[in-house]
Amino acid sequence: MDELEKMLLMQIADLHKVPDGAYNIRNNGEADGRRSTPHIRIESRKDGKAGIDIFISGKAQGESVHIPVVITKTDYRETVYNDFYVEDGADVLIIAGCGIHNCGQATSEHSGIHTFHVGKNAKVKYVEKHYASGDGNGENVMNPTTDIRLEEGARLEMETTQIKGVDSTVRTTRAGLAANAELVIREKIYTHGKQFAKTDFSVALDGENAGADIVSRSVAAQSSQQELYLRIDGNKKCHGHSECDAIIMDDAKVLAIPALAANNVDAELIHEAAIGKIAGEQLLKLMTLGLTEQEAEEQIIKGFLS
Amino acid sequence: MLELQHISFSAGDGDANKEILDDVSLTVSERFVAITGPNGSGKSTLAKVIAGILKPTEGKILLDGEDITALSVTERAHRGISYAFQQPVRFKGLTVKDLVSLAAGRKITVSEACSYLSEVGLCARDYIDREVNASLSGGELKRIEIATVLARGTQLSVFDEPEAGIDLWSFQNLISVFEKMHARTNGSILIISHQERILNIADKIVVIAGGKVTKQGTREEVLPGLLAGRICPALEN
Numbered sequence: 349m350d351e352l353e354k355m356l357l358m359q360i361a362d363l364h365k366v367p368d369g370a371y372n373i374r375n376n377g378e379a380d381g382r383r384s385t386p387h388i389r390i391e392s393r394k395d396g397k398a399g400i401d402i403f404i405s406g407k408a409q410g411e412s413v414h415i416p417v418v419i420t421k422t423d424y425r426e427t428v429y430n431d432f433y434v435e436d437g438a439d440v441l442i443i444a445g446c447g448i449h450n451c452g453q454a455t456s457e458h459s460g461i462h463t464f465h466v467g468k469n470a471k472v473k474y475v476e477k478h479y480a481s482g483d484g485n486g487e488n489v490m491n492p493t494t495d496i497r498l499e500e501g502a503r504l505e506m507e508t509t510q511i512k513g514v515d516s517t518v519r520t521t522r523a524g525l526a527a528n529a530e531l532v533i534r535e536k537i538y539t540h541g542k543q544f545a546k547t548d549f550s551v552a553l554d555g556e557n558a559g560a561d562i563v564s565r566s567v568a569a570q571s572s573q574q575e576l577y578l579r580i581d582g583n584k585k586c587h588g589h590s591e592c593d594a595i596i597m598d599d600a601k602v603l604a605i606p607a608l609a610a611n612n613v614d615a616e617l618i619h620e621a622a623i624g625k626i627a628g629e630q631l632l633k634l635m636t637l638g639l640t641e642q643e644a645e646e647q648i649i650k651g652f653l654s
Numbered sequence: 655m656l657e658l659q660h661i662s663f664s665a666g667d668g669d670a671n672k673e674i675l676d677d678v679s680l681t682v683s684e685r686f687v688a689i690t691g692p693n694g695s696g697k698s699t700l701a702k703v704i705a706g707i708l709k710p711t712e713g714k715i716l717l718d719g720e721d722i723t724a725l726s727v728t729e730r731a732h733r734g735i736s737y738a739f740q741q742p743v744r745f746k747g748l749t750v751k752d753l754v755s756l757a758a759g760r761k762i763t764v765s766e767a768c769s770y771l772s773e774v775g776l777c778a779r780d781y782i783d784r785e786v787n788a789s790l791s792g793g794e795l796k797r798i799e800i801a802t803v804l805a806r807g808t809q810l811s812v813f814d815e816p817e818a819g820i821d822l823w824s825f826q827n828l829i830s831v832f833e834k835m836h837a838r839t840n841g842s843i844l845i846i847s848h849q850e851r852i853l854n855i856a857d858k859i860v861v862i863a864g865g866k867v868t869k870q871g872t873r874e875e876v877l878p879g880l881l882a883g884r885i886c887p888a889l890e891n
């Protein structure tokens with residue numbers, strides 16, 4: 349692994365060295381290290397598609413899995429399928445993420461399709477970071493798809509972050525929740541230049557007392573464009589909350605389309621949305637503390653996305 | 655020392671031109687100067703003119719003899735002007751510690767941040783990591799605002815109705831915050847207030863009504879008249 353690849357790993361997974369616990373590092377399409385542990389087994393897929401199957405035993409308590417993907421080739425495209433089988437009662441932290449460094453002229457693209465089968469009362473924290481850099485004109489494209497099935501009483505908390513660098517992204521998340529299951533999603537996006545980011549969340553609350561809380565915060569700067577689709581279906585007595593909060597700057601464009609479908613009289617669904625530029629009052633307050641207007645803007649954005 | 659010379663400010667344009675400040679002159683050389691006057695008389699506008707948020711239509715502002723009329727908000731902050739807003743601003747994502755650090759102008763330790771918060775009567779540990787957002791009450795926000803000015807510790811601190819929204823019980827503590835500031839400041843405190851307890855510790859009181867200074871002088875000169883209600887400032891002229 350060279351310095352560049354190490355830098356990408358740092359960005360997406362805070363990895364300075366081989367991680368503790370189970371891991372699988374994918375580097376330009378090749379396996380670049382894998383470790384299974386007594387409670388977490390990682391295997392190559394058997395259906396011929398690229399990717400891995402991750403089996404997490406119910407005995408895994410407070411354990412972690414890292415599955416970073418690094419791409420440093422230009423004109424390289426891949427679609428990778430990773431399936432997580434989380435047994436009843438497990439408690440795990442899953443850190444995924446993709447880093448692309450594309451110095452060439454052609455497009456590099458990673459489409460990661462992650463499927464989570466989360467057993468009864470299991471707890472999963474899923475952290476996903478996307479990062480791209482490069483000094484060529486080649487585009488960096490990432491299209492993460494996340495498919496989540498939560499069995500009774502399961503809980504999944506997803507933190508997904510994409511700060512700069514990615515030229516084009518379509519982020520699709522689908523979830524179905526059984527009784528008493530809980531889904532929490534926190535998304536953070538910053539786009540600039542001519543970047544395009546589309547996020548599409550669709551959550552079905554299928555079981556009694558299922559709950560979802562989805563918050564997307566984004567900053568769209570320069571002439572970037574963002575689209576956010578956010579749908580929650582309440583099919584039983586359940587509670588769903590979604591929130592979209594965007595700061596728009598320069599010539600950026602943001603389109604937010606929330607949808608709530610209540611298919612049961614006891615479904616409680618709430619959506620909040622706000623898109624606007626940074627409030628003048630906020631800039632002024634920080635300027636009275638001695639910051640320049642630009643420094644004030646940076647602090648406000650940094651806080652907003654932290 | 656701050657000097658305002660013949661400051662006027664009018665808002666709006668065209669016919670609806672409204673004189674909000676009308677030829678206001680005053681100096682702040684004492685350690686503790688209070689401005690009082692009825693609602694809508696132009697006190698907050700004056701504070702914003704001092705901080706550089708509003709540019710006066712006429713007049714000059716001098717700080718230690720330097721003409722700062724043309725300076726920006728940031729430049730005035732660097733010259734040593736601090737300003738606690740009447741209506742503090744909320745920030746999604748910035749924590750109380752972030753804000754106090756920005757005010758101090760450097761990375762500060764948790765215990766330093768806590769000491770500023772304790773001074774304004776907030777149990778610091780409970781607040782330090784809170785976001786300065788809509789989850790804070792008006793009174794909490796007000797005190798954090800005062801803490802940012804304490805953290806700056808500059809030569810001129812302007813407070814716009816710091817007591818507003820603070821309950822009576824905590825008000826006692828607030829008075830002692832200002833008493834302490836009064837005792838140890840090397841510069842000046844300019845405070846806009848309606849509170850007798852605050853006016854009572856002022857070295858000088860300025861009464862503003864209808865955008866004009868209607869009276870100024872020592873506490874002994876101004877306060878008795880205000881309290882007797884004889885100079886109800888709104889009715890005086």
Ligand SMILES: Nc1ncnc2c1ncn2[C@@H]1O[C@H](COP(=O)(O)OP(=O)(O)O)[C@@H](O)[C@H]1O
Pocket residue numbers: 665666672674691692693694695696697698699700
């Ligand atoms: N931007 C503005 N445009 C028009 N009128 C304003 C503006 N700001 C304040 N005013 C008016 O100026 C007057 C003085 O306001 P302000 O300085 O806030 O008074 P005070 O702080 O003494 O209560 C009020 O009548 C207020 O409505």
Ligand SMILES: [Mg+2]
Pocket residue numbers: 697698699740814
């Ligand atoms: Mg006011």
